[in-house]
Amino acid sequence: MTQQLTLTRPDDWHIHLRDGDALPRTVGDAAAQFQRAIVMPNLVPPVTTAEAAVAYRDRILAARPAGSTFEPLMVLYLTDNTTPEDIRAAKAAGVVACKLYPAGATTNSDSGVTNIDGLYPVLETMEKEGLRFLLHGEVTDSDIDIFDRERIFLERTFSRLVADFPALHTVLEHITTADSVDFVRQAGDRVAATITAHHLRYNRNHMLVGGIRPHYYCLPILKRNRHQQALIEAATSGSPKFFLGTDSAPHAKGRKEASCGCAGCYTAYSAIELYAEVFEDAGALDRLEAFASHFGPDFYGLPRNTDTVTLTRTEWQLPQALPMADTEVVPLGAQETLRWKLETPRAEGAA
Numbered sequence: 001m002t003q004q005l006t007l008t009r010p011d012d013w014h015i016h017l018r019d020g021d022a023l024p025r026t027v028g029d030a031a032a033q034f035q036r037a038i039v040m041p042n043l044v045p046p047v048t049t050a051e052a053a054v055a056y057r058d059r060i061l062a063a064r065p066a067g068s069t070f071e072p073l074m075v076l077y078l079t080d081n082t083t084p085e086d087i088r089a090a091k092a093a094g095v096v097a098c099k100l101y102p103a104g105a106t107t108n109s110d111s112g113v114t115n116i117d118g119l120y121p122v123l124e125t126m127e128k129e130g131l132r133f134l135l136h137g138e139v140t141d142s143d144i145d146i147f148d149r150e151r152i153f154l155e156r157t158f159s160r161l162v163a164d165f166p167a168l169h170t171v172l173e174h175i176t177t178a179d180s181v182d183f184v185r186q187a188g189d190r191v192a193a194t195i196t197a198h199h200l201r202y203n204r205n206h207m208l209v210g211g212i213r214p215h216y217y218c219l220p221i222l223k224r225n226r227h228q229q230a231l232i233e234a235a236t237s238g239s240p241k242f243f244l245g246t247d248s249a250p251h252a253k254g255r256k257e258a259s260c261g262c263a264g265c266y267t268a269y270s271a272i273e274l275y276a277e278v279f280e281d282a283g284a285l286d287r288l289e290a291f292a293s294h295f296g297p298d299f300y301g302l303p304r305n306t307d308t309v310t311l312t313r314t315e316w317q318l319p320q321a322l323p324m325a326d327t328e329v330v331p332l333g334a335q336e337t338l339r340w341k342l343e344t345p346r347a348e349g350a351a
């Protein structure tokens with residue numbers, strides 16, 4: 001049995017670091033695991049301009065642990081008012097991607113896009129400037145069942161965008177269904193998807209059987225087992241179209257354990273260990289490195305990292321909560337025993 005696993009240092013191609021007092025927690029955890037991260041722009045207010053992206057980047061850099069070389073890669077939040085000039089300014093400021101949130105689809109998406117057709121000049125500019133196009137792929141129509149929202153998005157919106165912008169590098173974020181796996185597989189090589197650890201590890205039974213477990217609640221929502229199996233198959237297949245994006249999305253404990261709990265799972269604390277178990281259980285530990293460390297930078301046209309991390313087969317228990325600002329965040333899988341451990345300095349949690 002493999003006892004140690006050394007990988008090119010991974011990157012996270014979809015993370016929420018939040019802002020302000022939360023940054024020491026979120027940036028510390030991300031930097032302990034990853035060299036780079038695609039930082040989601042759904043702050044309040046959202047990151048809609050080059051200046052806001054640069055200022056946010058500076059706050060993240062200032063929150064890094066001493067000696068850390070962690071590199072945040074910035075993303076612009078698209079609205080109905082984004083202009084081609086905004087895109088050119090973002091590119092000049094070092095922003096690498098733009099994110100489409102259909103208005104109302106998820107946490108802090110109120111300023112998101114209501115009219116995709118109106119966005120076409122912006123998408124053309126992104127295509128020209130070489131910015132990546134990232135999507136939260138769910139429709140928001142109240143008559144569409146929450147478990148069908150990703151599949152209907154493929155039919156109504158995503159298929160059209162991919163056909164109309166063949167040269168745009170497009171990432172369907174945090175996919176949750178066999179339908180998305182099939183769609184991305186058959187699309188051209190400019191279309192890829194990120195897959196989270198929670199959608200690989202769990203299905204909706206984990207969230208709903210024996211009691212409602214708010215810490216498994218995220219968007220797009222966990223689906224049935226058949227879809228989980230399709231995601232595992234895609235992630236471990238060796239296809240460069242599927243790569244690591246944790247969608248680590250912290251919410252204070254009390255805002256998840258509530259009558260109307262927030263959507264989002266906090267996975268940054270133990271991300272690579274959570275993924276490693278999935279790959280090992282699928283008999284594909286040898287494919288973890290490409291998924292976690294090669295396919296992402298290749299798709300973004302960035303160099304692969306040159307240093308490595310080492311995971312050791314060691315049982316350890318995830319803390320029940322972690323301090324974050326003046327509150328606590330519950331890591332996904334709190335109090336579960338993991339069997340791989342990254343050798344890294346890690347900020348301790350509350351026991």
Ligand SMILES: NC(=O)N[C@@H](CC(=O)O)C(=O)O
Pocket residue numbers: 016042106107108136217218219220247249250263264265
């Ligand atoms: N995934 C989530 O459930 N929540 C994310 C937003 C998102 O990525 O959709 C958040 O910002 O909390």
Ligand SMILES: [Zn+2]
Pocket residue numbers: 106136173174219220
């Ligand atoms: Zn999302």
Ligand SMILES: [Zn+2]
Pocket residue numbers: 014015016040247248249
């Ligand atoms: Zn997200």
